[in-house]
Amino acid sequence: MIAKTTAQKILSKFPQTNILVVGDLILDKYLWGEVERISPEAPVPIVDVKKETVNLGGACNVAWNISALDGNAFIAGVIGDDENGKILEQLLKEKNINPILVKDTSRPTTEKTRIIAVSQQLMRIDRENRDNLDSKIEENLIEKIKEIIEKIDIIVVSDYGKGVITEKIMNFLKNTGKPVFVDPKPSNVHLYEEITIMTPNKKEAFELAGLPRNMEIEELGKYLMKKLKMKQLLITLGAEGMALFENGKITKIPAKARKVFDVTGAGDTVISVLALARASGGTWEESASLANYAAGYVVGEIGTAVVDRDLLLSLIPEN
Numbered sequence: 001m002i003a004k005t006t007a008q009k010i011l012s013k014f015p016q017t018n019i020l021v022v023g024d025l026i027l028d029k030y031l032w033g034e035v036e037r038i039s040p041e042a043p044v045p046i047v048d049v050k051k052e053t054v055n056l057g058g059a060c061n062v063a064w065n066i067s068a069l070d071g072n073a074f075i076a077g078v079i080g081d082d083e084n085g086k087i088l089e090q091l092l093k094e095k096n097i098n099p100i101l102v103k104d105t106s107r108p109t110t111e112k113t114r115i116i117a118v119s120q121q122l123m124r125i126d127r128e129n130r131d132n133l134d135s136k137i138e139e140n141l142i143e144k145i146k147e148i149i150e151k152i153d154i155i156v157v158s159d160y161g162k163g164v165i166t167e168k169i170m171n172f173l174k175n176t177g178k179p180v181f182v183d184p185k186p187s188n189v190h191l192y193e194e195i196t197i198m199t200p201n202k203k204e205a206f207e208l209a210g211l212p213r214n215m216e217i218e219e220l221g222k223y224l225m226k227k228l229k230m231k232q233l234l235i236t237l238g239a240e241g242m243a244l245f246e247n248g249k250i251t252k253i254p255a256k257a258r259k260v261f262d263v264t265g266a267g268d269t270v271i272s273v274l275a276l277a278r279a280s281g282g283t284w285e286e287s288a289s290l291a292n293y294a295a296g297y298v299v300g301e302i303g304t305a306v307v308d309r310d311l312l313l314s315l316i317p318e319n
């Protein structure tokens, strides 16, 4: 699908790219422990916590993927006026991601805590407010984005449905004249008309189209593109890879077989690499193929993992 020499050429341009990620910022927390007994209080295991870790999640994970591949990553979104907000800011700084943050005192920083024992997730605990941003916060965010928008090559919208991607924000982004790539939340389908490309998984694509699930992927893609007036579409197909729709044709890109450990974050990797490669002059097909290699790697790692340029290049076979 992509020649190694072509991949090398595209990857060499990643440091010159400026990608803005807009969306729902999430702090991922992990409690790692051991289970040795059942609680006397209720029929549940007792987890003896040995380690706590934090990570960038949601739109932040997209920005982290970009920065790990040496692209210049900007992240725009909201945090709460709380300890998690500070942790998130610190993590963004450590990962070399340029923050464009608005503090919203009416909501907590979105937090997802996983409890893991014996390499297995026992439970997830969410703290979040999914209401749409209020108009004052929207305005603040738009004003801040305006300050840097000129240098941006591609905008990536990472919509996890936590209220940042509103009609006003989307209209503003679409009117910047920059390409807009969207990892969609199906319930926000009405916001995505005339974007450059979106990267739903198969289930999301059916929901976005509002069609029954027995339809062929070709028909589904064509219908969705027409419905949302898009010229490009990339439907990810999990273990089957991806289907790229562009220039009136469909290209199936088979997944790279790997031991699958944790599919979390694969979608974030896909849209990150797709944007970086496009901003570096890759064709749609080359860019999707690179994204497929990167995603095939991250599903083999526990938690949300990222790849760097050397690793990504090493995944591509010699012609």
Ligand SMILES: Nc1ncnc2c1ncn2[C@@H]1O[C@H](COP(=O)(O)OP(=O)(O)OP(=O)(O)O)[C@@H](O)[C@H]1O
Pocket: 200, 201, 202, 236, 237, 238, 239, 240, 241, 242, 255, 256, 257, 258, 260, 263, 264, 265, 266, 267, 268, 270, 291, 292, 293, 295, 296, 299
């Ligand atoms: N089992 C697998 N084997 C190989 N590659 C995989 C597998 N699952 C996912 N991938 C890779 O990851 C990409 C995205 O996966 P998927 O279609 O599951 O996205 P997603 O549901 O949006 O993921 P996420 O959970 O991150 O939102 C696929 O197109 C493929 O490249």
Ligand SMILES: [Mg+2]
Pocket: 183, 201, 267, 268
């Ligand atoms: Mg996804």
